[in-house]
Amino acid sequence: MGAGRILGPQRRNLWFWVFVGPFVVGLGLFTYVPLAWSVYLSFFDAHNTVSPSGSDFVGLGNYGAMLGDGAFLSSLGTFLVFTAFIVPATYALSLGLALMVNRLRIAQAFFRSVFFLPTACSYVVAAVIWKLSIFNGVRFGLANTVLGWLGGGSGDIAWLSTTDPPWYWLVIVTVRLWLQAGFYMILFLAGLQRISPQLYEAAAVDGARPGWQTFRHITFPQLRATSVAVVLLLVINAFQAFDEFYNLLSDARGYPPYARPPLVYLYYTALGQDQNLGLGSAGAVILALIIAVATVLQARWFGLGRTRED
């Protein structure tokens, strides 16, 4: 009798736990426990240890140190600059590609695949190619060679080592642009193909000129849901940026103080030889809070999850 109630009708409870249980355990063990542990560590002076003793308790000291740390604050600034570059750039490029590919009558599948292919490339590999062959600082580097043909520059711009002007942003943004534009193009293509042809016919009857006017009043508004998803994904991805920064700019002796996003900075603080796990955890918690707030605000702003009728 009692057992029947626990199992639920048709043993649904049992089956629920059989399917969900392993994931709950995994999620708890590998996500929530480390998360909680990290919050715990952030209140301690934990050098070289994950189990600090009570005497190492420093209260909010690590948070104070992190928020007063110019390098950490500047890393947040770096992230903002990066987002300001990469989000609009990827949005415009992938939408442009989608519009072009969508109009193709022949070889559409070919071009769709070609533009999508870079998504399959690893960030590390792409970063290394960007650093060593395209944007290296010597005169036979690809970018410098092309500039030489065009007669521009002295032919030896050190792309990643120059801070004035900050050419490194060009390298960092283009590598990610190349890697991710194809993926978002696919999302936009799907969005475009869902727009009903009748809308275009009606617009044509009403006298809308093809081209900009149709795009402005039909296509773009109809892509609203896709656009919201794309922008959200882009911002979250930008928050997580690590691979290309690390592989482009770090060397055996460390990382330069410019173009250092929060994750890279925390990586060196917590996991470098310093092993300052308390301070690193405090930084991670601050970062997590910022991401949470930003995401909530963004969702509000765009009305994520709202239906058209709302």
Add this chain to the structure above:
Amino acid sequence: MTGIERRRLLAAGGGAALAGLVSACGANTGRGGGGSGSGISQWYHQYGEPGTAQAVKRYAAAYKKAHVSVQWRPGDYDRQTAAALLTDSGPDVFEVNGPLLDQIQGGQVVDLTAEVEPVKDDFNQAVLAPKIWQGKIWGIPQVIDMQMLYYRKSALKDAGVEPPSSVDELVDAAGKLTTKKSKGLFLGNDGGVGVLSGTPLFAAGLSLIDEDGKVGFDDPAAARVLGKIRQLYADKSLLLGAPTDWSDPAAFLQGLTAMQWSGLWALPQIKKALGDDFGVLPFPKEGSGGKPAVPVGAYGSAVSARSKRKAEAKAFAKWLWVERTDFQQDFALSYGFHIPARISLAKKAKQLQEGAAADAVRFATEHGHAEPLLWTTADRTAYQDALSRIIKDGANPETELKGVVRKVNAELQRVKRT
């Protein structure tokens, strides 16, 4: 079915998972072959030169008093040892780029003073100093790595430039040697931030941490010499963004630069490619109180405090790195190209008696500076960040250095407290 059965199901699943975890841990106990506790385990990081792995195994096999199993650890060795030292399955004897102050203070390595004492004066004092904390020795220096300035004789002659003997002359020479096709000087793709580190300060007669344990560069001379490195960058005399970094002589050999800062390890390759057309220099002196300087450092052999066979491990470390000078010499010179940490061996070595190699030994002995034990990673990061802003952004060296001095003072407080 009952609730109990459900519980049993989950327990079985959990048990299987746990068994998997346990066996995964057991697969790599850090003790090769013979099961736990059957001998001494010794760790090395992966050396690039062929033959080194076979050599260290040969040394271990020659030790008769205990069975020594050697582990060759590729990958991020510093982090591997840092993690392993927290557990019981770590090495007994291991080489370490240190030991670091935090490791000594944390009681992770044992005191080796008694082992080293008889031959203490025979070690290169610059590399032995960072192994000493509160009068005790915590690691036995294995071999010395050093860096110096390589220059191409013919290029300097063509440009009518003498090998620079002061920082001003270096700035001048690098400017004159810079042509459309080649740069004057290569200090690494970051403009020298990483590899120079404290060397310009040493050359100005300063230090990172002085002998009294205080900041050693709170001095106008520090800002002056770093300003001159900025000058090199601003003059566009520095090679930046080369396909290989400073540690590889390729940029120098390909003629991308007339002078390059690199390690002693590059010497055989440069000699083979250029024959006699190259020379070596220390970092030139700066100002009237200055002296030429080269950075030196040594991996140390240390014994883990969690070892179950501390006495045997200490005896083995002593046997290999104090007594067996023949093995020490072989290790330093038969595979890679290093200076033996013992002065008597460095003097005896035939490969080090003439030409650039002899110069290198002289630089390391007379002008060698190692990073002090009290110079922590946080200090280094703060200093390198400031150096990067001085060199690349043209930031004011004095204000930048003031910030670093504050940071270093805070760190000194921290490490002295614990």
